[in-house]
Amino acid sequence: MTDQAKRPRFLSGVQPSGRLHLGNYFGALRQHIALQDEGEAFYFIANYHAMTTVQDPGALSRATLDVALDYLALGLDPRKAVFFRQSDVPEVAELAWVLSCVTGKGLLDRATSYKDKVARGITPSMGLYAYPVLMAADILIYRSNVVPVGEDQVQHIEMTRDMATAFNTAYGEVFPLPAHRLDAGAKVPGLDGQKMSKSYGNAIEIFEEGGALKKKVMSIVTDSTPLEAPKNPETCNVFALYRLVAPPAGAEEMARRYRAGGFGYGDAKKALLAAINDCFGPFREERKRLAREPAYAEGVLAEGGARARAEAQATMRRVREAVGLPPMPVEAAEASSPRKG
Ligand code: ATP
Numbered sequence: 001m002t003d004q005a006k007r008p009r010f011l012s013g014v015q016p017s018g019r020l021h022l023g024n025y026f027g028a029l030r031q032h033i034a035l036q037d038e039g040e041a042f043y044f045i046a047n048y049h050a051m052t053t054v055q056d057p058g059a060l061s062r063a064t065l066d067v068a069l070d071y072l073a074l075g076l077d078p079r080k081a082v083f084f085r086q087s088d089v090p091e092v093a094e095l096a097w098v099l100s101c102v103t104g105k106g107l108l109d110r111a112t113s114y115k116d117k118v119a120r121g122i123t124p125s126m127g128l129y130a131y132p133v134l135m136a137a138d139i140l141i142y143r144s145n146v147v148p149v150g151e152d153q154v155q156h157i158e159m160t161r162d163m164a165t166a167f168n169t170a171y172g173e174v175f176p177l178p179a180h181r182l183d184a185g186a187k188v189p190g191l192d193g194q195k196m197s198k199s200y201g202n203a204i205e206i207f208e209e210g211g212a213l214k215k216k217v218m219s220i221v222t223d224s225t226p227l228e229a230p231k232n233p234e235t236c237n238v239f240a241l242y243r244l245v246a247p248p249a250g251a252e253e254m255a256r257r258y259r260a261g262g263f264g265y266g267d268a269k270k271a272l273l274a275a276i277n278d279c280f281g282p283f284r285e286e287r288k289r290l291a292r293e294p295a296y297a298e299g300v301l302a303e304g305g306a307r308a309r310a311e312a313q314a315t316m317r318r319v320r321e322a323v324g325l326p327p328m329p330v331e332a333a334e335a336s337s338p339r340k341g
């Protein structure tokens, strides 16, 4: 058994396209943090990807720091996981180009996430269209085995396998084929019942608190079943969130109350608000402490970036050789210059 077979490599990213929300936590961050003990974890802040929706430079860099603070406050341990900014590894953009040359346009035409975003009014730029190619490059450049994500990203990982297969068929075996991994909160609904998304304006932020949090919880869309009537918890957005944040026994009790009748959506929302405070309250102080010393988070990202980049450069040496490109000029110069000393 090889080392990599014993310790799988996990890779995942989150875009700094806004404040992280409950969908990001239960679909992605929770499993990222749990998996850092089970293999080699590489997690990055996808700032190249966020440029598909954020075109304000200040907002992009602020959101990048915010994502870092969220992860660290929630338990990401930089001694266990390689945590970095996507743009600290510019080689990934080169690999995206290489992959795009073995990827049929028809594959990208089928991407549902692109269609959903365009339907929500996001500009259909080439970057948004080619998003799955950059994501495939992110996964493949670290030769990743498992990609822990939410359900909306599963199609992109299937596309990544297609791209890796196309590359390996054309140029010889370079990339392992990655698999996705889903958590229990693989598809968390937003305030409007659609997928909770940073860019859809329907999110409850992980670190929202006080009146702002209450206002959002109270605005979750429900149907018009009267208070006294029995209700179906399985089709209710409030219950879908409650079962994620509350302990299992609490969720069972609420489901029973829904079915019994005499329990209104207003009551369910109050219980949800309390459960969110119980679930994330303990992390808020740590988040505030980390925010007071941003140099720490910056240092973590810089160190992670250097480690990630060394991995990516090793893969790109193989890729360049496989496709018939010369080594990177700087590496070629190092190889031919006489040793100093
Ligand atoms: P954007 O609207 O900018 O695309 P987003 O909220 O969809 O932002 P991403 O950064 O695209 O968040 O995704 C980060 C991770 O969170 C991915 O693994 C994605 O699958 C997961 N995720 C996003 N939204 C949800 C959701 N509603 N339920 C479960 N997982 C989610």
Ligand code: MG
Pocket: 197
């Ligand atoms: Mg998204």
